[in-house]
Amino acid sequence: MRQFEWTVTGDPEQLDAVIPRHLPTQLPVGLAQVISANALAVPLANHTLRYATRLHELRLLGSYLVDSGGQIVLRRAELSCSALHIRRFISESAGLGMLTGVMQACLGWRTTPGSVHHVDALPTRLAHRFPAQGERPDLLFELAPETLLAGEARGRSPLSGRPPASVWVEHRQRIASLLAWSRAHAPLVVTWAYLTETGTTVDLFTPRYGNHRFNGPFGYPAPPPAPTHTDDDLRPARHVVVTPPEVDLAGIDTSLPPDEQLTLDVGLDPSLSPTNVSSPKAQRAPQADQTPPGTLFASALARRRTLETALYDSAGPESITVAGHQMRGQWGRTDLLGDEHGQVLLGVFDEPLSSEETTRLVQRLRQRFAERDDDVPSGNETSQVSTAMQGRVFVVHDPTGTRPAWEHLED
Structure with missing residues (x-):
């Protein structure tokens, strides 16, 4: 992970500078966390949430991402051969999941019933108040009672196979478009996740001031860059985040590099092109919904409960x-593209588990799967099972499983 901070100036506030804050670090993020963040993602419209459809989407996401020894890597060849809308789905879903994973890894924060909500899952009576051009974040987090944090996520799969060497104009545009929302509601953090064949790099952007709790640094220092491999000898590095060689974090690009033109996210205002970033229209503060944060979050909680019941x-x-x-x-x-092993469980409880019950369940699962994996040959680095609980939704990712592992779950 690479952490940046932004500053604002003027009244109303406008984005000023975006600069590096800390040296790159490593964070433990499992694929189950990435997958689970998408379990309750729904369109703005009041569509029905169906279990079979959602399980299929999570399996599709798990087919393009590989959790190898705690390292989340992209199956680049398979993604490149897929349709554009599939590439967008994988990129956006992974970006959303990495935002939640970063929240948990950095703050030691655990999801509890009602602690995280998709803004896209708000009731229609509230959702229609948000501007249609994307001036709202993706997620709302309740870090503590009456303490809210908004999170915006973007995912990319750069053609160059590496994250950008500096801050893009696109980064500045997206942050600037959310400043008015943040002033009206809650502190904001923004993440960009870059998916490559050698690992996933997350850029975390936070304001210099405010009660966002992301002062950092977080994790532990990243090791030296992994050596370059040939196509016949491509092995993921043994860490979650890969820092590319010759990274210059100090500059700010004025345009996207030619090999980074594959855009895999949507929602940007087309008027905010790099050539218009300094124009009055680009600098004008967007209108933001003025619903009080407490009301907004209470409505999101009610909507989430409805979605969980529909899923169950x-x-x-x-x-x-x-x-x-x-x-x-x-x-x-999870591997719908080949003959590799791997499976995912999408479970829904009849009621939320307490934090103590969740802790005991996760500990028990790890012990049972560890006993099963004692027979895995040494050197196999894909036998790590990851879990994630969000409200009533429980996700288990078993990268080496070949059959349903009900015996590891049942009491």
């Missing part, structure tokens, strides 16, 4: 007892 009801009548609660769900193969 559509998961089928069969259930098992897990941690003393009833859980519905299925295991699904």
Whole structure:
């Protein structure tokens, strides 16, 4: 992870500078965290949430991303051969998941019932108040009672196979477009996740001032850049974030490099092109919804509960007892593109688990899967099972599994 900070000037506030804040570090983020963040993502419209559809989407996401020894890497060849809308789905979904993973890894924060919400899942009566050009963040986090934090996520898969060497104009544009929202609601952080064949790099952007809790540094120092491999000998490095060689974090580009023109995210105001970044229209503060943060979050919580119930009801009548609660769900193969192993569980509980119950469940699962993996040959670095709980939704990613592992879940 690379951390940047921004400053503002003027009244109303406008974006001033975006500069590096700390040296690159490593953070432990599992693929289950990335996958689970998308379990309740829904369109703005009041569409029905169906379990089978959502499980299929999570399996698709797990088919393009590989969790190898704690390292999340992209299957570049497969993604390059896919349709543009599939590439966008993978990029945006991974970016959203990495935002949640960074929150958890940096702040030691755990999701609890009602602690994180997709802004896109707000009730229609509130969602329609937001401008249509993207002047709202993706997620709302409740760090503590009455303490909210907004998060904006973007995902990219650069053609060059490396993250950008400096701050892009696009970064500045997106931050600037959300300043009015942040003033009206809550502190804001922004992440850009760059997916490559050698690892995932996340750029974290935070304001210099404000109660956002991301002063850092976080994690532990990143090792030296991984050596260049040939196509026949491409092995992921043994860390979560890869720092590219010859990185210059001090400059600010005025345009995208030619090999970075593959845009895999949507929602930017087309009027904010690099040539217009200094124009009055680009600098004009966007209008923001003025709904009080407490009202906004309470409405999001009510909407989330409705979505969780729809997901549980559509998961089928069969259930098992897990941690003393009833859980519905299925295991699904994650590698839909080849013959590799891997599976994901999308489970939905009948009611939220307490933090103590969640901790005991995760510890028990790790122990049971570790006992199973004692038979895995030494040198196999893909036997790490990751888990994530968000409200009533429980996700388990088993990168070496070949059959449903119900015996590891049931009480």
